[in-house]
Amino acid sequence: MSYKGNFKVWRGDADGGDLEDYVVEVNEGEVILDIIHRLQATQAPDLAVRWNCKAGKCGSCSAEINGMPRLMCMTRMSVFSESETITVTPLRTFPVIRDLVTDVSFNYEKAREIPSFAPPKNLGLGEYRMKQQDVERSQEFRKCIECFLCQNTCHVIRDHEENKENFAGPRYLMRIAELEMHPLDEADRERAAQEEHGLGYCNITKCCTEVCPEHIKITDNALIPMKERVVDRKYDPVVWLGNKLFRRSGSRH
Known part of the structure; x- marks a missing residue:
């Protein structure tokens, strides 16, 4: 027909x-x-x-x-x-x-700004081990096919060209969240997400999640949890004191 x-x-x-x-x-x-x-x-x-x-x-x-x-x-x-x-x-x-x-080169520029996986330097061959629940936490984000629909629909950059310099967009904030969830990654992802990649610009309208063809819960499972950890790190007095006492660069949750 x-x-x-x-x-x-x-x-x-x-x-x-x-x-x-x-x-x-x-x-x-x-x-x-x-x-x-x-x-x-x-x-x-x-x-x-x-x-x-x-x-x-x-x-x-x-x-x-x-x-x-x-x-x-x-x-x-x-x-x-x-x-x-x-x-x-x-x-x-x-x-x-x-x-x-x-021209979607903006997205590749943002990808290059994110440091790669940073494991402890003293780990030897065969020592890169993690629990199954840690694998499952970030497995969802690896389904991303980089169609950039989430980047396109995010009003932070869709409606405000001036934000592109300081905002990585949902796809790459999700990448930071994935790395931050890895138990062997030692980079200071939370600080970088907030201070270098514009996590604070995101106001969790979930428009990125709505257009994802892989049905990744970008907002609920990546951006909101990372925002919560950033807030805990910066404003929770117990976390702040613990960081000071143990000289930790950031809390791991």
Whole structure:
């Protein structure tokens, strides 16, 4: 079963652009990326779009569909009515290169700012051991496919360009939380999260969690717990005294 679907697709580059109207054949079981590929093949061969696996695992085909950040390969046409006009636009938070392709290098710059895993220097081969519950705490965060939908929808950087310099965004604050939860990591993650990566900018609206295609509970399981530990470290008098007495750089929970 097929029908003619109405679409508005953003066309343009860094100098500007606009939505263009298209009528494209839609077949049963298809996703938005199928439509974009058919549009390229039949009407707009110069349409720029980024994609790779078409299986929801590479994160390449991120876009905004009817204003909602989504993966085009995981958004089924069946969720829309046949009479509905579907709008496909590039991620709004990042600079447009051309059409649906944006420059997401901001995210890689933030990734480079986070120090890697820092185990104790005196550990030898075979001594990198951790309990199963510690493995499970951070395992969820490793499902991230770096589609950057959470970064795109976070209003701290989406609506405030000036914040990008000082705010890593939910994806990389989650990375810091993952490292901070590792029992063998000795870097001062809590201080860095607050003072260098802008944890305090996050006001836990959970918009990042809502758009995550891997259903990672970014806010509840990474950002809020880390915020609580930062507050404990800075304001809890018992923790503060313990840090002073034992000369610890930060409490581990």
